[in-house]
Amino acid sequence: NAGVMQNPRHLVRRRGQEARLRCSPMKGHSHVYWYRQLPEEGLKFMVYLQKENIIDESGMPKERFSAEFPKEGPSILRIQQVVRGDSAAYFCASSLDYKETQYFGPGTRLLVL
């Protein structure tokens, strides 16, 4: 049973470009969470989704960031017009149910030049 998959593992963008981060949850998991980690810091919650629904986006910046988890396919975290401050590691986690353990993917490290 494969774990949580994220791609790409590393992404380099220039300021103003768009970044698309993908997350495939563990098999059977329908709850997906996105977190961001700045260097030398803990993870900060961004958004919680179930299939086709955003449940909690209280950690998402108001502008440029969006997330989706379609009926088919991976969850996507999209960052438009990236700025240097968006450089961070973005982790996706999935769980079987909302009260269950969240299992994390390897992360996507975004570098904005």
Added chain:
Amino acid sequence: SQQGEEDPQALSIQEGENATMNCSYKTSINNLQWYRQNSGRGLVHLILIRSNEREKHSGRLRVTLDTSKKSSSLLITASRAADTASYFCATDRQGAQKLVFGQGTRLTINP
């Protein structure tokens, strides 16, 4: 403000010694979890302790939870070089699903 805060921020011990890390939090929780992160890698789930539990063991790991003091500790016994990593506690509050992480404890095991 941070829900979970680990203490100490960094810990360096000799291989074979025990390592103890503490975590404090501010609000009522459902569960408290400990994760390990090797440098530049993802998070590995170590152990989950529910709010109605006081102690839990998993191999060389022992976790305690004191809800009256809003604190938890992670003990790693007979440490190994491979235990070198950052350790994070994460809490989920009642009625919410998101995890709130502390800043982490950076553990170094010296051979």
